[in-house]
Amino acid sequence: MLAVTLSAALLLQGYTHHMFGIASDEATGPRGHNGAVPSQVVHGGPVIANAATSAHTARVKARTIALTFDDGPDPVWTPRILDVLRRNHVNATFFVVGTQVVAHPELVRRIITDGNQIGIHTFTHPDLAELAPWQRSLELRETQLAVAGAAGVTTALLRPPFSSENDALDDADWSVLKQAGAAGYVTVLSTKDAEDWRRSGVDRVLDRATPRGDAGQIVLMHDGGGDRSQTVAALSALVPRLKAQGFKFATVSGAVGMAEPVRSAGLGDHLQGLALIQLLRGGDWVVWLLGVLMYAAGAISVLRAAVVLIAARRHRRLRTGHRGRSWGPPVTEPVSVIVPAYNESAGIEAAVRSLLASDHPVEIIVVDDGSTDGTADLVESLQLPVRVIRQQNAGKPAALNTGLAAATYDLVVMVDGDTVFEPDTVRTIVQPFADPRVGAVSGNAKVVNRGGLLGRWQHIEYVVGFNLDRRLFDLAECMPTVPGAVGAFRRRALLDIGGVSDVTLAEDTDLTMALCRAGWRVVYEEGAKAWTEAPASLSALWRQRYRWCYGTLQAMWKHRGALVQRGAAGKLGRRGLVYLLLFQVLLPLLAPVVDVFAVYGLVFLDPVRIIGLWFAFLLLQLLMGLYAFRLDGERPGPLWSLPLQQFVYRQLMYLVVIQSVFTAVSGSRLRWQRMERYGSLRAPAGAEDPRSDLTSPEPGFPQPAPYEGHAQPAPYEGHAQPAPYDGLPQPAPYDGFPPPAPHDGFPPPAPHDGFRQPPQHETTQWY
Known part of the structure; x- marks a missing residue:
């Protein structure tokens, strides 16, 4: 309107x-x-x-x-x-x-x-x-x-x-x-x-x-x-x-x-x-204001491009130069890998086999959150050294908390059930934990289904986002999100903040911000690569990004107090939250105005100038894409579709932001949704045999509890919850999604502070 x-x-x-x-x-x-x-x-x-x-x-x-x-x-x-x-x-x-x-x-x-x-x-x-x-x-x-x-x-x-x-x-x-x-x-x-x-x-x-x-x-x-x-x-x-x-x-x-x-x-x-x-005078004022906003948005966009490019170059030098191995001695301790799964039968086998192919000792815990497609049965039928925990459907945060309670080791990797790791991903992502200040590490998620324009556009977005924005967040010590597809955490850090909260629909962003506010450093490890399926249709992409954006808004609102805090929390607030507000909320909200004003300029002003400006910004995006692809070792071929992205994908993304903002302001309820799986994931070579050399720990590494004969843990008949581990309270029944317990001296917010709770329903869908 x-x-x-x-x-x-x-x-x-x-x-x-x-x-x-x-x-x-x-x-x-x-x-x-x-x-x-x-x-x-x-x-x-x-x-x-x-x-x-x-x-x-x-x-x-x-x-x-x-x-x-x-x-x-x-x-x-x-x-x-x-x-x-x-x-x-x-x-x-x-x-x-x-x-x-x-x-x-x-x-x-x-x-x-x-x-x-x-x-x-x-x-x-x-x-x-x-x-x-x-x-x-x-x-x-x-x-x-x-x-x-x-x-x-x-x-x-x-x-x-x-x-x-x-x-x-x-x-x-x-x-x-x-x-x-x-x-x-x-x-x-x-x-x-x-x-x-x-x-x-x-x-x-x-x-x-x-x-x-x-x-x-x-x-x-x-x-x-x-x-x-x-x-x-x-x-x-x-x-x-x-x-x-x-x-x-x-x-x-x-x-x-x-x-x-x-x-x-x-x-x-x-x-x-x-x-x-009054209408025409108002139109004159609007045109003047739009002109000011266009110049401001253009200047901010150019400034952002310069900052992220400089930051990415500096980040690369720090990681590859003489200080590139400054985390400390190699981290060799075993890792607990938690795989929350809900109706993941299409890709769970590839995900599990890829984890077993890791060249680092791992304990794999698959938490089946009330799947109806036989996900847990499929994993058990593989006869692999994987622990399967069944629970009643309670949502992804509850599944992660169940996995945390069952984890044996202090270093925990969380991976979605639609994601495949490379053999060195686990080893690479835990190396920053040699620094005792590090509480979480973001890996590098990559799109596996890149076919078609939609796949290419998401591939470009992932490469640019992970290799430019996250490097900037890492340098600025204000990482807002460790993605659910590939992230590592200190278990004790998660216990200190009360586990994974279900207050927002972006539990990964909420969790990361809570760690930053608790004083932990969150870093980016570009070498820890994980391959994930991206939505293959516009409707599926809309649903996914709608939940992500809405959940991010909830997390930003929940952690707004970081704006006035000091230390690590202040860095998150005044750097990370301001960056997200500016470039993921305000500028996307202004994007439709930019498009309308561009058409206005083509019709009524100087079309040559308008087209020239459009090509200038397109060239800027292309240069950023080329550098990001170079940093990630990707071939730049998909960038040919970048001009087309401006006419479909860009509009879809800013419409998602607009809908999310209006949903948040109106207090409307938003359902958890699950992305359709396409079965395009494949386990890496060598993952077929769980007893292969890739799954054997290096000499001297302690191993997780053996699963001789691939014996399964005691069944959870009736969906009984596992016993508490290390003082981590079991999640209460998630009827109505109560807020988590207070942590770090910050009282829990009122229910979403303007964001309504997700609706109560028999099955909580998520991805």
């Missing part, structure tokens, strides 16, 4: 300000045939009435001058001309342009207050002969409303732009006069053109405006449309000269003896006119 309203406002503003505009009276060139123009009009007087039926004309009284001024009112020249008229005690007729009336309504009121007369000169100063009949009616009607709104009057006088004397009328002009006559207008032409629009000098203007003989004249001059200093000077000399010669000055109606054409406007016209003036 806002986009449609903005588009309508810009369309009106563009039409009224850029479609035509004031030009000199010779701009239309030579006229055509005049066979349809009645003879009595061609040879008659300059004031033409009843053109649609029985046209008749009126001439100016002898020795009478009707001064007329076109193209105003102008804030500079109209007041000076009015001052000249007042000093000489004469009145004139001003044919006003609607857009100028809207811009300067106070001048219209002064014209009338000084005793002068008002006529209309169309709304945007087009050549009416070149417009369709409906456009002509619109031009006249809108000008009439503008005058009614500005001064509370209407007028029957009309002077078409680019008109001159009677004998210059052609057939196209006559069709305009007939349509205007049918609408009740009296057309006023001229008999003396001062040609002040030529700016040929004061003497020339004065000479052209001076009548020859005693015949009455309608003198055409201009109070707008450019520099009218010569007009003011010539008028100051012309009026006293003609008065001295015995000429009288009158308005057009007084000069030809017609009834007063200016009358009080009705209440309806006056109110409509006021609304039109």
Whole structure:
């Protein structure tokens, strides 16, 4: 609705300000045939009435001058001309342009207050002969409303732009006069053109405006449309000269003896006119504001690109230079890998086998969260050294907490059931834990199903996001998210903050922010690669990103207190949260405005400039993509689809943000959703045999409890929960999703602080 309203406002503003505009009276060139123009009009007087039926004309009284001024009112020249008229005690007729009336309504009121007369000169100063009949009616009607709104009057006088004397009328002009006559207008032409629009000098203007003989004249001059200093000077000399010669000055109606054409406007016209003036003035303000926002957004985007590129380069140097191995001695202790699973039968085997193929000792715990597709049965049937825990469906956070309670080791890796690890991923992702300050490590998630445009676009997004943004977060020590697909944690750090919270729909972001606020450092390890399935349809992508974005908003709101804290929490708040707010919320909200304004610029402004700016920003994105792909060791081929991404994928992403923001503000409920699995994951080579060398720990490594003969742990008949481990309380029944226990001195927030809880239902879906 806002986009449609903005588009309508810009369309009106563009039409009224850029479609035509004031030009000199010779701009239309030579006229055509005049066979349809009645003879009595061609040879008659300059004031033409009843053109649609029985046209008749009126001439100016002898020795009478009707001064007329076109193209105003102008804030500079109209007041000076009015001052000249007042000093000489004469009145004139001003044919006003609607857009100028809207811009300067106070001048219209002064014209009338000084005793002068008002006529209309169309709304945007087009050549009416070149417009369709409906456009002509619109031009006249809108000008009439503008005058009614500005001064509370209407007028029957009309002077078409680019008109001159009677004998210059052609057939196209006559069709305009007939349509205007049918609408009740009296057309006023001229008999003396001062040609002040030529700016040929004061003497020339004065000479052209001076009548020859005693015949009455309608003198055409201009109070707008450019520099009218010569007009003011010539008028100051012309009026006293003609008065001295015995000429009288009158308005057009007084000069030809017609009834007063200016009358009080009705209440309806006056109110409509006021609304039109406010609407167009509001449009001018909106365009100005949009221009400021466009420059600001452009500057911020360029600054962001420079910052992330510099940060990525520095991050790479730190990791590959002489300080690249500064984490400490190699981490060799075993790792507990938790795989929360809900209806993951399509990919769970590949995920488990890839974990067993790790070149680091691992304990694998699959927590089946009430799957209905036989996920747990499938894992058990593989007869692999994997512990399977069944629980009633309670949601992903509950599954992760169950896995934490069952974990044997202090280092824990969490991996989604639709994700495949490389053999060295576990070993690589736990190396930063050599630094005791590190509480969590983000790995490098990569898209496995890259076919088609949608797959390529998500591949580009993942590569750029993980290899530019996360490097920046790492350097700034404000990592907001350890992805659920590939993340490692200290178990005791998670226990200290009460485990995984279910208060938000982005449990990974909420968890990461809580660790940062608790003083733990969260880092990025680009070498820990995991392959995950991305949505293969626009509807599936929409659902996934909608939950991610909504959950991120919840987490940002929940941890907003970090903005005013010190230490690690302050870095998260003033760096990470501000970055997310700016680039993942505010700029996406502005994106539709950018698109609408770009179309506005193509139609009404300079299309070459607009296209040039679009290509400049596209080039900037391409350079960022090329560098990110280089950092990640990826071939840059998919980047050819980047221009197409701007017309589909980009709009989808900002619409997701818009819907998420409105959902959050309105307090609407959002269901957990599960992404469709496609079975495109494959276990790495060597993962088929769990007793292969890849799964054997290196000499001296302690092994997890052996599963001799692949014996399974005791079954959880009736979905009984495992016993508590190390003081970690079991999750309470998640009916209504209660908030987690207080941690780190921060009391739990009120239920989502404006974000409603997910609805209660029998099955909690998640991915």
